[in-house]
Structure formats: C-alpha cells, structure tokens
Amino acid sequence: IAARLGLRVHDKPDSQEICFVPDHDYRRLLRERRPHALRPGELRHADGRVLGMHDGVAGFTIGQRRGLGLALGEPVYVTRLDVLNNTVTLGPRQDLLATGLIADDVNWLIDPPAGPVRGAAKIRHMHAPAAATLRPLGEGSFELHFDEPQFAVTPGQASVFYAGDVVLGGGWIRAAAHDKQRPQPASQVTSL
The missing domain is CATH 2.40.30.10 (Translation factors)
Structure with missing residues (x-):
C-alpha cells in the first residue's frame, strides 16, 4: 500500500525493536529504571527439576529457545513464565x-x-x-x-x-x- 501511494518509507524494513530503547537492550533499561523487575529466580523443567537460576523473568519470552544459559543435550523452550513466583519453566517444543x-x-x-x-x-x-x-x-x-x-x-x-x-x-x-x-x-x- 505504501509503495502504491508513493510513500518514501515503502521499502523500509519492519522494526521489531522498542522505539524508546535506542540501543535495543531492554534488559539494561529495566536494570536502570526498574531494578526490582529483574530479580533472580529458578529455571525449572516442566517435570519439576530445578535446572539453574535466571536474572529475571522479564528477560524471557514464551517459546524462547536461545539465550537460556543452559546446555541440556536436548532442545528446551520457555513454556511458562510465573511472575508471582519468579519462575521460568522450560520444556519440550510439544508443550x-x-x-x-x-x-x-x-x-x-x-x-x-x-x-x-x-x-x-x-x-x-x-x-x-x-x-x-x-x-x-x-x-x-x-x-x-x-x-x-x-x-x-x-x-x-x-x-x-x-x-x-x-x-x-x-x-x-x-x-x-x-x-x-x-x-x-x-x-x-x-x-x-
């Protein structure tokens, strides 16, 4: 539509970033402005095992696979974020x-x-x-x-x-x- 209307931005790629975070590091912004939002908690497997610790639930998204800081020998994904208990649950893709x-x-x-x-x-x-x-x-x-x-x-x-x-x-x-x-x-x- 933008190209058809002759808008100069018609070929500009979509942005997936947050406009008010110029360096694209939202975790840094949270550490500086809302440090209480990034408190350590447990990384748990869906079967209940504690796999490690994390630096804050706000650093994860449902479906995330990369950047978990774990090597388990099998792919795991973030399947649940429990903000109240500060727990990140990991499990297999089918979950x-x-x-x-x-x-x-x-x-x-x-x-x-x-x-x-x-x-x-x-x-x-x-x-x-x-x-x-x-x-x-x-x-x-x-x-x-x-x-x-x-x-x-x-x-x-x-x-x-x-x-x-x-x-x-x-x-x-x-x-x-x-x-x-x-x-x-x-x-x-x-x-x-």
Missing part, C-alpha cells in the same frame, strides 16, 4: 503446541456473532493466519479452536480473527488451550 485460546477485551469490527464462526486467526504480528473456529463466550470474550495446533500461543498477545482478508475482530489472549478438543464440524458453524 507449546496449543489447540486453542481464550481472548478477552474483544473489539468487534462486525456485529458480534451469535454462534460459532469459521475463519482464520493470527496470534502475533508475523504469524501466518491459522484456520480456526471462533466461539463467542459472551460479553467481551471469545474462544478459538485451531484446526492444527499452533506454537507458542502467549497470554498478553493479540489474537485477530479474519474471514478471508476481512478483519472481524480481535482480543487479548488470556490463556492457551493445550487439550485435544477439535473444532465443531463445519455443518454447525457459520462462515462469513
């Missing part, structure tokens, strides 16, 4: 495969659907839309069930729901579902 999610604070760009709707959902900026069934949960919430499990569905991220290339609405991910539930048969859902 991050979610069959669905619940989102809150929904902003509909259409009239809220009365029942299940088929479409596609994105769970972060660069995520490819994934086929899913959306089920409204009432005031300001919805549940998604993906046709195929999705990697690293992360609470606090946005989930946006589409019908083709039309945005129907979106909300903030409250929880990921890691169960074996499947979407309802297509005969029971609405397509927009």
Whole structure:
C-alpha cells in the first residue's frame, strides 16, 4: 500500500525493536529504571527439576529457545513464565503446541456473532493466519479452536480473527488451550 501511494518509507524494513530503547537492550533499561523487575529466580523443567537460576523473568519470552544459559543435550523452550513466583519453566517444543485460546477485551469490527464462526486467526504480528473456529463466550470474550495446533500461543498477545482478508475482530489472549478438543464440524458453524 505504501509503495502504491508513493510513500518514501515503502521499502523500509519492519522494526521489531522498542522505539524508546535506542540501543535495543531492554534488559539494561529495566536494570536502570526498574531494578526490582529483574530479580533472580529458578529455571525449572516442566517435570519439576530445578535446572539453574535466571536474572529475571522479564528477560524471557514464551517459546524462547536461545539465550537460556543452559546446555541440556536436548532442545528446551520457555513454556511458562510465573511472575508471582519468579519462575521460568522450560520444556519440550510439544508443550507449546496449543489447540486453542481464550481472548478477552474483544473489539468487534462486525456485529458480534451469535454462534460459532469459521475463519482464520493470527496470534502475533508475523504469524501466518491459522484456520480456526471462533466461539463467542459472551460479553467481551471469545474462544478459538485451531484446526492444527499452533506454537507458542502467549497470554498478553493479540489474537485477530479474519474471514478471508476481512478483519472481524480481535482480543487479548488470556490463556492457551493445550487439550485435544477439535473444532465443531463445519455443518454447525457459520462462515462469513
């Protein structure tokens, strides 16, 4: 769109950085401005073993594999961040495969659907839309069930729901579902 409109920034690469952190080191910013946010805690395996210590939960993201400071002989990923107990949980990739999610604070760009709707959902900026069934949960919430499990569905991220290339609405991910539930048969859902 920017190229078609003749904007000079049309070929500028997307930024994945925080605009107010000029050296791109957000951990340094936290150490300087919010030192209490970076307190040491345990790195735990999903099976309960303590694997080591970390310098602060704020230094990790769900799905992270690199920069963990551990060599375990097997790939492990950040599967859970427990801010209250200051614990980072690590586990195998399959622990991050979610069959669905619940989102809150929904902003509909259409009239809220009365029942299940088929479409596609994105769970972060660069995520490819994934086929899913959306089920409204009432005031300001919805549940998604993906046709195929999705990697690293992360609470606090946005989930946006589409019908083709039309945005129907979106909300903030409250929880990921890691169960074996499947979407309802297509005969029971609405397509927009």
